[in-house]
Amino acid sequence: xxxxxxxxxxxxxxxxxxxxxxxxxxxxxxxxxxxxxxxxxxxxxxxxxxxxxxxxxxxxxxxxxxxxxxxxxxxxxxxxxxxxxxxxxxxxxxxxxxxxxxxxxxxxxxxxxxxxxxxxxxxxxxxxxxxxxxxxxxxxxxxxxxxxxxxxxxxxxxxxxxxxxxxxxxxxxxxxxxxxxxxxxxxxxxxxxxxxxxxxxxxxxxxxxxxxxxxxxxxxxxxxxxxxxxxxxxxxxxxxxxxxxxxxxxxxxxxxxxxxxxxxxxxx
Amino acid sequence: xxxxxxxxxxxxxxxxxxxxxxxxxxxxxxxxxxxxxxxxxxxxxxxxxxxxxxxxxxxxxxxxxxxxxxxxxxxxxxxxxxxxxxxxxxxxxxxxxxxxxxxxxxxxxxxxxxxxxxxxxxxxxxxxxxxxxxxxxxxxxxxxxxxxxxxxxxxxxxxxxxxxxxxxxxxxxxxxxxxxxxxxxxxxxxxxxxxxxxxxxxxxxxxxxxxxxxxxxxxxxxxxxxxxxxxxxxxxxxxxxxxxxxxxxxxxxxxxxxxxxxxxxxxxxxxxxxxxxxxxxxxxxxxxxxxxxxxxxxxxxxxxxxxxxxxxxxxxxxxxxxxxxxxxxxxxxxxxxxxxxx
Numbered sequence: 219x220x221x222x223x224x225x226x227x228x229x230x231x232x233x234x235x236x237x238x239x240x241x242x243x244x245x246x247x248x249x250x251x252x253x254x255x256x257x258x259x260x261x262x263x264x265x266x267x268x269x270x271x272x273x274x275x276x277x278x279x280x281x282x283x284x285x286x287x288x289x290x291x292x293x294x295x296x297x298x299x300x301x302x303x304x305x306x307x308x309x310x311x312x313x314x315x316x317x318x319x320x321x322x323x324x325x326x327x328x329x330x331x332x333x334x335x336x337x338x339x340x341x342x343x344x345x346x347x348x349x350x351x352x353x354x355x356x357x358x359x360x361x362x363x364x365x366x367x368x369x370x371x372x373x374x375x376x377x378x379x380x381x382x383x384x385x386x387x388x389x390x391x392x393x394x395x396x397x398x399x400x401x402x403x404x405x406x407x408x409x410x411x412x413x414x415x416x417x418x419x420x421x422x423x424x425x426x427x428x429x430x431x432x433x434x435x436x437x438x439x440x441x442x443x444x445x446x447x448x449x450x451x452x453x454x455x456x457x458x459x460x461x462x463x464x465x466x467x468x469x470x471x472x473x474x475x476x477x478x479x480x481x482x483x484x485x486x
Numbered sequence: 487x488x489x490x491x492x493x494x495x496x497x498x499x500x501x502x503x504x505x506x507x508x509x510x511x512x513x514x515x516x517x518x519x520x521x522x523x524x525x526x527x528x529x530x531x532x533x534x535x536x537x538x539x540x541x542x543x544x545x546x547x548x549x550x551x552x553x554x555x556x557x558x559x560x561x562x563x564x565x566x567x568x569x570x571x572x573x574x575x576x577x578x579x580x581x582x583x584x585x586x587x588x589x590x591x592x593x594x595x596x597x598x599x600x601x602x603x604x605x606x607x608x609x610x611x612x613x614x615x616x617x618x619x620x621x622x623x624x625x626x627x628x629x630x631x632x633x634x635x636x637x638x639x640x641x642x643x644x645x646x647x648x649x650x651x652x653x654x655x656x657x658x659x660x661x662x663x664x665x666x667x668x669x670x671x672x673x674x675x676x677x678x679x680x681x682x683x684x685x686x687x688x689x690x691x692x693x694x695x696x697x698x699x700x701x702x703x704x705x706x707x708x709x710x711x712x713x714x715x716x717x718x719x720x721x722x723x724x725x726x727x728x729x730x731x732x733x734x735x736x737x738x739x740x741x742x743x744x745x746x747x748x749x750x751x752x753x754x755x756x757x758x759x760x761x762x763x764x765x766x767x768x769x770x771x772x773x774x775x776x777x778x779x780x781x782x783x784x785x786x787x788x789x790x791x792x793x794x795x796x797x798x799x800x801x802x803x804x805x806x807x808x809x810x811x812x813x814x815x816x817x818x819x820x821x822x823x824x825x826x827x828x
Contacts, residue, residue: 242782243646245685252650316518322627351763352647355630360586360618368694369587372615375757390697395611396766397524398701398758400583404694414764415757452627456640456653464789466808470613473823476795476813485714485772485793486739486828 226283227342227383227406228335229271231307232328233264235291235298236352249457260298263347265305265419266412270377271345272306273417281342281383284308284339289316290327296435303430304422310435321353323449325361330443332366336471342383348373348411359411371405373413381406515544515638517569518596520607520616522584523550525562528567530711531608533672536569539606541635541674547572548680549596551581551589551687561682568677578687583696584612588687590619595688597624597660603638609664621662629654630660633669636787647763647786660712667710668769670792679759701767709742709759714772717788718754719742721777721798721817725754732776732822738828744768746778762787777817780805797821 235245238257246253260268268287275282275450287302290313299310313327332341332422349356371377371391380385386407392399394413422430439450470476480486493820517539522529539546543825548570550561572594580588593605593616605620607613609631621628633651634642640655641663709715716736722728728749736743746757747762761768763786773791778784780796780803788794791807796809799816806812813820 227559235645239783243649245650251617252646320627322622323623325622346768349764351647354643354763355628356614357621357628357630359619360615361622363586364590364619364622367691370615371694372586372618373611390660392613394757395699396758398756400699401697402585402694408693415751452658453629453654453656456655458645458650458652460787461644461648461651464794464808464810466794466810467806467812468810469764469806469812469814472815473813473820473827476824478812479811480772480793480795483793 227282227379228286228339229274229282230328230341230344231264231271231285231287231302232324232344232346232358233268233269233287233289233298233302234261234293234347235259236261236290236350241353245458245460249459250455251458258294258297261300261347261350261352263349263351263412263414264298265414266414267345267347268302268305268307269417269419269440270410270412272420274377274379278379279346281381282377283383285343286311286335286341288313288323288328288331290319292316299435300427300430301422302428303433305420306426309433311438312435313443314437314439319353319449320451320453321357321361322452323445324358325365326445326448327440327443328362329365330445334443342385343406343408343410345410345412355386359418363409366407366409368407368409370409370411371402371404372411374410375399375409375413375415377416379406455460501640508669515542515603516601517542517604517606518545518593518600518602519545519548520589520593520605520613521548521550521560521564522608522612523552523556524612526556526559527562528560528675529610530609530672531609531613531665533567533675534667534670535606535608536567536673537670538632538635538665539604540569542638544603545571547574547600547602549593550575551592552577553579553582557581560645563571563675565680565682566676566678567680568674570678572678573680573682574685575682576685576687578690580687580690580692582648582676584616585692585694585696586616586619588690589616590623590689592688593800594623596685603661605662606662607664608667610667613664617662617664624660625661626658626660626662627656628664629656630664631666631668632663644786647782648789649782649786666767668767676818701781702756704743706736707740707742709761710766710768711744711746713770714739714741714768715744715761715768715788715791716774716776717746718749718776719746719777719778720748720752721759722749722754728754731817735774735825738825739772741772741774746781762800775805775809776821778805779803780808
């Protein structure tokens with residue numbers, strides 16, 4: 219029991235550096251990937267995850283002790299970690315991974331982080347985005363929960379922590395499912411993945427960006443975590459191609475012509 | 487003009503008609519298909535996933551989980567579905583609502599018992615929740631949202647909101663994948679005669695309790711599978727705008743109602759109606775985008791529709807680049823006129 223201590227919960231928020239959502243991507247000329255020499259930013263769902271961790275502390279000051287953000291990727295991933303620190307996270311962990319890795323590997327890295335950081339400052343909640351907008355896999359949070367054998371609350375649009383974040387404390391999560399919402403009740407420790415409507419992420423203010431530069435960033439290599447074998451890819455990308463292009467642009471003058479054309483095509 | 491546009495979908499559907507694949511292993515595919523169901527009915531996405539699984543060749547076993555009474559009934563329905571050789575039914579109160587914590591270990595134990603080479607589900611909210619957890623328990627790197635089966639180990643899936651298609655080949659012993667429902671025809675719900683076998687639920691961990699569901703009530707067809715969809719965007723300006731302009735047109739066309747993220751975020755339409763990268767992926771015969779500009783994220787959810795109609799007063803709106811028929815007009819005049827004349 220740690221009930222006598224205040225500020226119990228340590229929240230881990232994994233963030234990914236992805237191509238900015240507004241960029242129109244291009245398939246690379248070698249047909250093996252996309253042109254990555256473009257604007258990058260934090261995966262939008264991860265911004266929501268960082269925001270939720272910060273709000274959880276704002277709503278419930280007693281409950282959240284520390285917010286740690288983590289990113290696995292090349293050195294440039296430190297940019298998105300700094301952004302997360304400027305939004306209100308306390309410290310950051312950068313796991314240096316030069317090449318793109320699969321969600322399975324990321325989940326193993328995150329498990330290693332959770333285990334490495336166990337002890338006094340145990341991680342009790344991991345909040346991730348529901349998917350990264352580059353690979354669109356929507357797997358990492360669920361995989362991490364499976365590895366840790368923790369409950370998972372995916373596609374969350376509302377998270378309510380009831381208690382001080384002690385082990386076994388109740389968490390009520392509203393999830394976005396097909397056809398509506400599902401409300402579930404689960405417990406700490408747990409994994410949450412964020413849906414778009416969970417919150418509206420804040421902008422980092424200039425003073426906070428300056429302060430973020432002084433916050434602690436720990437760096438690990440894959441070897442430090444003993445995961446050399448675990449990050450080896452299982453999937454080989456044989457090719458990446460452009461989707462078939464639609465030839466849009468045919469205009470009609472008025473509603474009558476629209477109806478006539480739809481009838482002609484057998485759509486109405 | 488429509489023939490050209492539908493060529494891709496036809497291609498994606500019929501690319502691999504039940505051929506057997508040359509593989510290094512001599513083992514035939516042996517697939518476990520998770521059958522999602524609600525109110526006694528099998529989810530159409532599961533039936534599309536079955537069609538995808540059939541392209542692997544080999545036997546396909548369906549898995550039905552649920553409370554005793556419902557699971558049995560659904561298993562009987564599943565036994566009639568063409569293409570399944572066996573239906574495994576596991577009933578427990580832990581399965582009353584499809585939660586990942588009890589279902590993923592069940593899938594894991596079935597794979598170890600029956601040596602399945604493939605585990606498949608629809609890429610629905612349930613499939614997306616349960617399958618990666620099962621996948622990690624099998625130490626397999628899941629392939630999400632596939633749109634084509636190229637071989638026992640090779641699949642095509644969209645990345646970057648559908649702006650690129652990746653062909654990936656897995657080296658995993660157990661191949662776990664989820665299927666984009668709109669990319670495959672649903673398997674026929676009749677004509678099959680699978681055997682039904684009960685399997686023990688085992689310990690079924692239950693750290694999460696289902697409290698309640700808030701279902702968006704609608705008498706209209708289901709958005710994900712409707713033949714026609716009428717979608718509204720920010721230009722509708724209010725929930726009343728949706729009621730007054732979008733819904734009557736949808737009713738006239740017997741269409742489902744969809745919405746852009748902007749319209750959902752502004753509260754004009756329910757979350758469940760959102761079409762796009764982060765909402766539903768639809769591919770109806772007819773998609774009408776009304777007052778929707780056509781952001782990349784929206785296009786990701788509807789650009790495989792057979793015919794796209796756009797009504798927008800901005801002639802530069804990106805939606806016109808993908809629309810088969812575009813009408814540059816004020817929706818407040820054009821839509822009532824269209825509804826009236828249909």
